[in-house]
Amino acid sequence: MNVIILFMEGNFDLVIFGGTGDLALRKLYPALFLADCDDRLHAGGRIIAAARQTLDNDAFRAKVAEALQRFVPKVTGAAQEMQAKRDASLSRFLARLTYFILDANDATQYQALKRSLDERDSQTIFYLSVGPTLFPAIIGGLKASGLNTPDTRIVLEKPLGRDLTSSRQINSLVLEAFAESQVYRIDHYLGKETVQNLLALRFGNTLLEPLWNRSWVRDVQITIAETVGVETRGEFYDSTGAFRDMVQNHLLNLLCITAMEPPASLDPDAVRDEKLQVLRAMKPWTAETLRESLVRGQYRAGSMGGSRVASYLDEQGVAVNSPTETYVALRAEVSNWRWAGVPFYLRTGKRMAERRAEVVINFKSPPHSIFETPLAPNRLVITLQPEESVRLYTMAKAPGDGMRLREVYLDLDFQQFFRERRQDAYERLLLDVLRGNATLFMRRDEADAAWRWVQPVLDHWASESTPPIGYAAGSWGPPASSRLTALAGTAWHEEQSV
Ligand code: BG6
Numbered sequence: 268m269n270v271i272i273l274f275m276e277g278n279f280d281l282v283i284f285g286g287t288g289d290l291a292l293r294k295l296y297p298a299l300f301l302a303d304c305d306d307r308l309h310a311g312g313r314i315i316a317a318a319r320q321t322l323d324n325d326a327f328r329a330k331v332a333e334a335l336q337r338f339v340p341k342v343t344g345a346a347q348e349m350q351a352k353r354d355a356s357l358s359r360f361l362a363r364l365t366y367f368i369l370d371a372n373d374a375t376q377y378q379a380l381k382r383s384l385d386e387r388d389s390q391t392i393f394y395l396s397v398g399p400t401l402f403p404a405i406i407g408g409l410k411a412s413g414l415n416t417p418d419t420r421i422v423l424e425k426p427l428g429r430d431l432t433s434s435r436q437i438n439s440l441v442l443e444a445f446a447e448s449q450v451y452r453i454d455h456y457l458g459k460e461t462v463q464n465l466l467a468l469r470f471g472n473t474l475l476e477p478l479w480n481r482s483w484v485r486d487v488q489i490t491i492a493e494t495v496g497v498e499t500r501g502e503f504y505d506s507t508g509a510f511r512d513m514v515q516n517h518l519l520n521l522l523c524i525t526a527m528e529p530p531a532s533l534d535p536d537a538v539r540d541e542k543l544q545v546l547r548a549m550k551p552w553t554a555e556t557l558r559e560s561l562v563r564g565q566y567r568a569g570s571m572g573g574s575r576v577a578s579y580l581d582e583q584g585v586a587v588n589s590p591t592e593t594y595v596a597l598r599a600e601v602s603n604w605r606w607a608g609v610p611f612y613l614r615t616g617k618r619m620a621e622r623r624a625e626v627v628i629n630f631k632s633p634p635h636s637i638f639e640t641p642l643a644p645n646r647l648v649i650t651l652q653p654e655e656s657v658r659l660y661t662m663a664k665a666p667g668d669g670m671r672l673r674e675v676y677l678d679l680d681f682q683q684f685f686r687e688r689r690q691d692a693y694e695r696l697l698l699d700v701l702r703g704n705a706t707l708f709m710r711r712d713e714a715d716a717a718w719r720w721v722q723p724v725l726d727h728w729a730s731e732s733t734p735p736i737g738y739a740a741g742s743w744g745p746p747a748s749s750r751l752t753a754l755a756g757t758a759w760h761e762e763q764s765v
Contacts, residue, residue: 277309277389277390277701277702278309278311278312278387278388278389278390279308279309279312279313279389279390279391279392279701280312280313280315280384280387280389280390280391280392281299281312281313281314281315281392281394281697281701282315282317282367282380282384282391282392282393282394283295283314283315283316283317283394283396284317284318284369284371284393284394284395284396284397284401284405285317285318285395285396285397285401286315286316286317286318286327286366286396287316287318287320287322287327287330288318288396288397289499290396290424291316291396292330292331292334292338293334293338294338294455294691294693295394295396295693295697296314296331296334296335296338297334297335297338297339297691297693298691298693298694298697299314299360299694299697300335300339300353300356300357300360301339301688301690301691301694302690302694302697302698303356303359303360303363304349304352304353304356304360305688307698308363308701311389312363312389312701313363313364313365313389314363314364314365315364315365315366315367315383315384316364316365316366316367317367317369317371317380318366318367318368318369319368319369319370319371320368321368322366322368323366324364324365324366326366327364327365327366328361328364331361331364332357332361335357335360339353349688365383367379367380367383371397371401371404371405371408372401372404373408374404374407374408374411374412376408377408377409377411377412377414378412380412380414381412381413381414384414390418390419390420390701390703391414391416391418391419391420392419392420392421392422392700392701393405393409393414393419393420393421393422394421394422394424394700395421395422395423395424396424397424398503399426399427399428399433399437402423402437402440402441403440406421406440406441406443406444407444409421409444410443410444415444415445417446417449419445419449420449420450420451420700420703421441421445421449421450421451422451422453422700423437423441423450423451423452423453424453425452425453425454425516426507426511426512426516427452427714428718429506429507429511430718430722430725431715431718431719431722434714434715434718435715435718438711438714438715442711447710447711448705450711451699451700451705451708452708452709452710452711452714453696453708453709454516454517454520454708454709455692455693455696456491456516456517456520456521456651456692457520457524457692457696457707457708458690458691458692458693458694458695458696458699458707459651459652459692460655460681460689460690460692460695461649461650461651461652461655461681462520462521462524462651463707464649464655464657464681465524465525465626465649466524466533468649468657469529470529470530475647476529478630479605479628480605480606481605481606481607481608481609483630483631484606484609484628484629484630484631485609485629485630485631485632485644485757486609486610486611486612486629486752486755486757487522487525487526487609487610487611487612487626487627487628487629488611488612488613488614488625488626488627488629488752488759488760489518489521489522489525489611489612489613489614489625489626489627490613490614490615490623490624490625490627490759490760491513491517491518491521491614491615491623491624492614492615492616492619492620492621492622492623492624492743493615493616493617493618493619493622494571494572494618494619494620494621494622495617495618495622496566496576496577496579496582496593496617496618496740497579497582497584497585497593497617499583500584501582501583501584501585502584502585503584504584504585504591504593505584505585505586505589505591506591507591508591508592508593509563509592509593509594509595509615509616509617510563510592510595510721510724510725510728511721511725513595513615514595514597514613514615514721515717515718515721516709516717517615518613518615519546519613519717519720519721520542520709521626522545522599522601522611522613523541523542523545523546523713524542525626525628526545526601526605526606526611527541527542527544527545528541528544528605529541533706534706535704535705535706535708536710538706539705539706539709539710539713542713543710543712543713543716544603545601545603546713546716546717546720547716548601548602548603548606549599549600549601549602549720550599550600550601550602551720551723552720552723552724552727556598557723557724557727559754560597560598560599560751561595561596561597561598561724561727562594562595562596562597562736562744562745562747562748562751563592563594563595563728563735563736564592564593564594564595564596564616564735564736564737564738564744564745564747564748565579565580565589565591565592565593565594565734565735565736565737565738566578566579566593566594566616566617566618566737566738566739566740567579567737567738567739567740568581568739568740569618569739569740569741569742570739570740570741571618571740571741576618576740576741578740579591579593579617579618588734590728590734590735591735592728592735593616593617593618593735594614594615594616594617594619594735594738594744594745594748595613595614595615595616596612596613596614596744596747596748596751597612597613597614597724597751598610598611598612598751598752598755599611599612599613610755610757612751612752612759614744614748614759616738616744618740618741619741619742619743619744620741620742620743620761621761622652622653623650623652623653624650624651624652625648625649625650625651625760626648626649626651627646627647627648627649627760628646628647628648628649629644629646629757630644630645630646630647631644632644638670638672639670639671640662640670640671640672640673642662642672643660643662643674643763645659645660645661645662646658646659646660646760646763647659647660648660648676648760654680654682655681655682655689656678656679656680656681657678657679657681658676658677658678658679659676659677660674660675660676661674661675661676661677662674662675663675695707696708743759743761749762
């Protein structure tokens with residue numbers, strides 16, 4: 268019998284700064300709504316959107332209802348019962364929402380916000396779903412009005428700064444008003460189901476651990492490929508680039524979960540201490556590795572799903588001759604006892620051939636072959652999206668005469684085993700904030716160590732006059748990224764596939 272344990276969270280006031288923004292409408296309200304449909308939110312929980320736009324509660328609720336219609340994944344097939352539950356939950360969810368007009372830069376308005384939150388026995392959470400330029404004003408306003416009491420929590424969206432210096436400034440500022448234990452730095456990749464499955468796979472089984480090291484692993488590849496371009500975010504993206512947008516946070520977090528030592532428990536600090544050790548062991552960049560182990564690209568016009576798409580330089584909000592990268596591939600190394608000498612290849616890009624996020628562990632080749640067929644090394648492929656799966660590629664005998672071997676895979680398809688609805692990453696992380704579990708959030712020292720490792724790359728590119736290498740939209744990036752893996756006698760996963 269399957270026993271599903273639902274944790275009902277305590278009573279709460281969740282204040283979302285930037286409450287009418289893109290992230291809130293696309294991700295936060297849909298995630299909270301789905302949690303509410305599953306009866307995971309306390310009956311008295313309130314969601315207060317704070318933003319500058321002049322709206323009343325009704326107009327705001329109508330806006331959210333429209334966003335839910337667009338962004339909550341549709342129920343398909345046999346799950347009509349679930350749809351009925353959603354329809355029934357909608358009015359309850361909308362009734363939780365209130366709208367508070369607030370100019371974040373006007374310090375006097377936070378007193379009024381305080382009055383509207385006072386006298387409730389509930390957990391208060393401030394979610395800063397705004398650009399980092401507004402962080403100082405909001406944190407200052409919360410502090411000056413005394414809203415930063417020790418039992419509140421604050422959630423910070425990325426990007427947390429543009430470089431090591433600005434991220435340190437933001438962290439110092441936050442920590443002048445809140446204790447570290449109150450701060451939740453969100454990286455939604457850590458909330459994805461398969462990322463946690465990676466923890467389960469590694470630490471809930473004995474099978475892999477003896478192989479999970481430099482003796483048996485040839486290289487590790489972590490890819491987050493997207494088919495989308497910069498869409499409506501041209502201006503933001505052009506001042507950010509793929510390295511800050513994806514490598515500094517999502518890819519490094521995936522690397523940490525893949526490479527870390529077994530923590531003593533799932534206690535937030537036990538996990539984060541181990542992740543930190545990985546970041547501290549990252550081999551520093553040198554003039555040579557900056558030249559040889561790093562590829563930056565920018566998409567040109569091309570074809571996606573049969574339609575022509577524009578070049579990055581023709582996207583709205585992008586500067587003329589912009590040097591911003593939309594693609595990065597790099598070779599890193601974790602210099603410790605377990606991993607020394609094993610290349611960790613990381614790559615990410617917009618307008619790539621496929622939407623795919625995966626961690627690939629390439630094992631070493633057998634030391635000697637008794638077969639005529641060349642042996643492909645074993646590969647463990649952990650796919651986060653578009654679908655969640657774990658595949659172990661192995662050699663098997665092809666039917667027929669002789670001993671011809673072919674690569675086949677053992678497939679662990681989570682859709683097949685688990686019928687339950689998957690929580691969206693934001694849904695899981697928001698529930699974690701409500702219950703005060705910081706395991707899947709970045710601690711200050713982790714964020715700092717990640718920026719420290721990426722800073723030389725930012726400096727290198729800032730001093731370079733060579734533009735990023737162009738690649739056709741719809742491709743797997745510039746050919747230079749294949750040369751990066753070829754140098755070590757390996758190839759990207761899609762280039763090795765059976
Ligand atoms: C965000 C980046 O953090 O992650 C976006 O800012 C990117 O540029 C997105 O598209 C990818 O997330 P997901 O969950 O769609 O893979």
